[in-house]
């Protein structure tokens with residue numbers, strides 16, 4: 001999979017993209033991620049990318065031409081399965097969307113800043129608008145790396161123990177059961193006995209019950 005991310009401040013995403021599982025995904029050749037600085041596509045000597053909004057409200061808007069030039073330059077190199085704009089008024093992101101996106105070949109992501117991007121760019125180029133939750137971020141970068149991380153980790157072959165990605169919370173519509181590691185007893189609290197039994201079927205049953213219980217308590221909406 002290849003992902004291009006357009007941003008005014010691409011450096012914001014560097015650390016996320018070059019560590020841990022995303023690093024592994026890229027080293028193993030399952031994923032390439034390219035961040036593209038919008039500023040060089042800006043207008044005039046100051047490389048302007050934003051301007052006052054029509055209608056007089058406070059807050060700047062990212063202009064059409066720099067974004068269009070940047071997008072068009074990427075479109076000369078490849079076609080994209082989706083051109084995604086990260087914005088608070090997009091579809092709310094979830095695991096199902098991550099699963100679907102992980103099966104795509106090429107994705108472009110556009111990070112907004114200030115009051116967002118000119119509506120005409122959304123109309124002309126954007127095929128999917130995604131929000132990572134009902135709150136407003138200063139820019140789309142955190143949302144973009146959230147998508148890349150959640151997509152990258154489930155590309156087949158990225159996580160060694162594939163069962164591990166499949167048993168994540170939400171993959172089966174349930175929250176994950178509690179997990180424990182050594183020592184067996186810590187501050188007088190002991191790991192549930194069934195987990196030490198070595199009895200695979202009993203352990204699986206216990207995990208399933210716990211997952212149901214946890215989901216009922218914390219996210220009953222997932223069971224509806």
Ligand code: ADE
Pocket residue numbers: 086087088112130131132133134135136137138139140143
């Ligand atoms: N940009 C600003 N807020 C956002 C959000 N909640 N999700 C995605 N992109 C955003």
